[in-house]
Amino acid sequence: MARKFFGTDGIRGRTNTGVMTAATVMRVGQAAGTHFLRGGHRHRVVIGKDTRLSGYMMESALVAGFTSVGMDVVMTGPLPTPAIALLTREMRADLGVMISASHNPYEDNGIKLFGPDGFKLSDESEAAIELLLGQEPLLVGAERIGRARRIDDARGRYIHAIKQSVATDIRFDGLKVVVDCANGAAYQVAPSAIWELGAEVIAMGVEPNGININRDVGSTSLDAIKARVVEEGAHIGIALDGDADRLIVVDEIGRTVDGDQIMALIASRMLDKGVLTGGGVVATVMSNLGLERYLESIGLTLERTKVGDRHVLERMKEGGFNVGGEQSGHMILLDHATTGDGTVAALRVLASLVRSGKPASALLHVFDPVPxxxxxxxxxxxxxxxxxxxxxxxxxxxxxxxxxxxxxxxxxxxxxxxxxxxxxxxxxxxxxxxxxxxxxxxxxx
The missing domain is CATH 3.30.310.50 (Alpha-D-phosphohexomutase, C-terminal domain)
Known part of the structure; x- marks a missing residue:
């Protein structure tokens, strides 16, 4: 069936046009809610968002849609996409929703859906929701309309969870880290998590106003963080995107380190520790040939998929891999998260920096990329x-x-x-x- 709503990563488009109107978004809530009404328990959906102005409108539309088909709603406010995946599973919710257009400008917005296991939906579930979107919604009686509430401790829960990805004997004392949150969803949690582990944090891209997400900051606009790292004499720069599911690193001399080098570092470290599974790494067709040659040199394979972290994740689950990602910075570490998590990947890079004692420029130049x-x-x-x-x-x-x-x-x-x-x-x-x-x-x- 041709897809009218879902693309490579959920539903996305220009706000107040096409699929991103309040009316259509409410129908998405009704269709997704209906699809996940299973069993006799009280059903629940967790809704998070990034910092776009249109997030208020879309959140309200989704709440109306879900409650109208009998689902209770828990709203977290601005949080990274991986945090919503985590809370969906932790709170035993039937569905999770992230309102975000990731690295796109503020005029766009989108909807990412997670099943009760915290993983993005399968093609089959998306097709079923598309089918329901073409039908009249099954509205419940007045006595069964869902309730909505906000929770105040979502940020703390997420920070606590991601810090578990770092060994308890590791502290970031002595590290000066520039953290660029793209004026997006991680503007509170990423600097806090890194600071709590001992680093001196210089935060930028942490003043969202609804229309400045990804504007001249973040993982797709690196000039500002490169200059700041050099100016501050920082050991490393961490650049996230609008919903913080991807990471690009800047070394101490202002050079970009993309997802391929980050995957190579994490995989080789895990291989040394004997905790890498699947015999290699899963990446997309866009990853550099140099990464493939490097992995082969240490006895590992590079499995390639179509572009999109969802395709990477599917292959990881099929083949028992625990490291995968994209050159663009999506890092999926299945031992710690069910989807790409830029902050978790950043913590792993910082831990390696501490253990190695090397400068970032040496540690993160794992292989020579081909042109x-x-x-x-x-x-x-x-x-x-x-x-x-x-x-x-x-x-x-x-x-x-x-x-x-x-x-x-x-x-x-x-x-x-x-x-x-x-x-x-x-x-x-x-x-x-x-x-x-x-x-x-x-x-x-």
């Missing part, structure tokens, strides 16, 4: 990748890179953009290949 170029081409409509001329250019590029590199071309699941990525040992060749394909896609679009 990789990623460019985006915006398009207004249609299917540019189906164009015959585009197909011909892609086929020629694949033949040129055969045995020497990789080519990955895909439409974004969240915006009208074609992503063109190539990598290989010859940097000039990789750049030229990407430029030719981008030009062909622009002509077709």
């Amino acid at each position: 990789q170029v990623l460019k985006n081409v915006c398009y207004a409509g249609g299917r540019p990748l189906d164009n015959a001329a585009v197909k011909q250019v892609i086929a020629e590029a694949e033949a040129e890179l055969a045995g020497k590199g990789r080519l990955v071309i895909r439409p974004s699941g969240t915006e009208p953009v074609i992503r063109v990525m190539a990598e290989g040992d010859d940097a000039a060749q990789v750049e030229a290949v990407v430029d030719r394909i981008c030009a062909a896609v622009r002509d077709a679009a």
Whole structure:
């Protein structure tokens, strides 16, 4: 069935248009609530959000939708996406909802859904909810309408839980850490957790006003944190995105450390301790060939999936892996969380920094990445990748890179953009290949 609502990571769009109107969001609550009404117990949903202005509207619409089909609602206020996954499971809820468009600008918003086990929904559950969205909602009688309440201790619960990912003999005393929370969901919890473990914390991106989430701060806008790390003489910088499910690190000399290097570090440390499972790491087709070569050199495999942390997680569960993620910074550590958690990954990196005694620039340069170029081409409509001329250019590029590199071309699941990525040992060749394909896609679009 074609998807009208769900994309690669829940439902997402421009606020007050399309699927992100209050009326549609209320219907999503009714459909999701109906799907998870199972058994005779009193049903419960946990709702969290990031700091977008539209979160108030969407939260109210979801509360109306869930209560109208007989679900009780617990609201947490601004919290990271992984915190909602955790609380859903801890509170024995039937469903968890995170209101966030992740790294997108404030004008967008979205809905991420978690099942009672704290994991994102399967394709089958999303399809069932899509089906219910096309039907009249099954409203309950007046006596069965759900109740709603806010809880005040959600932040403390989450901070306590994520600190358990760090061994009890580790303290961050002596570390100076810049923490950029993107004016998003982690603006209170991430600096607090790192400070409680002993670090000197320099917090930025912690003044949300509803419209500045991800604006010139956070994991997708690194200039500010790079400058701050160098200016403050910090040991390391931690950059999260709007809902804090991804992490990018900045080393002490202001260089970017992406998700591939973070996965390599965490996996190799866990291998040394004998706690890595699955015989390798799960990542997406976007991860650098250098990561794959490095893992092979230490006897591990790199399993690749389609882009999207949900696909990574599915493969991890199938193959018994406990480390996976994306180059863009989603880090899934299944021993500690059911979804990507940027703050947990940051704590693990900081713990390794303490244990190693090395500077971040040395610790986090685990492998030499091969030259990789990623460019985006915006398009207004249609299917540019189906164009015959585009197909011909892609086929020629694949033949040129055969045995020497990789080519990955895909439409974004969240915006009208074609992503063109190539990598290989010859940097000039990789750049030229990407430029030719981008030009062909622009002509077709």
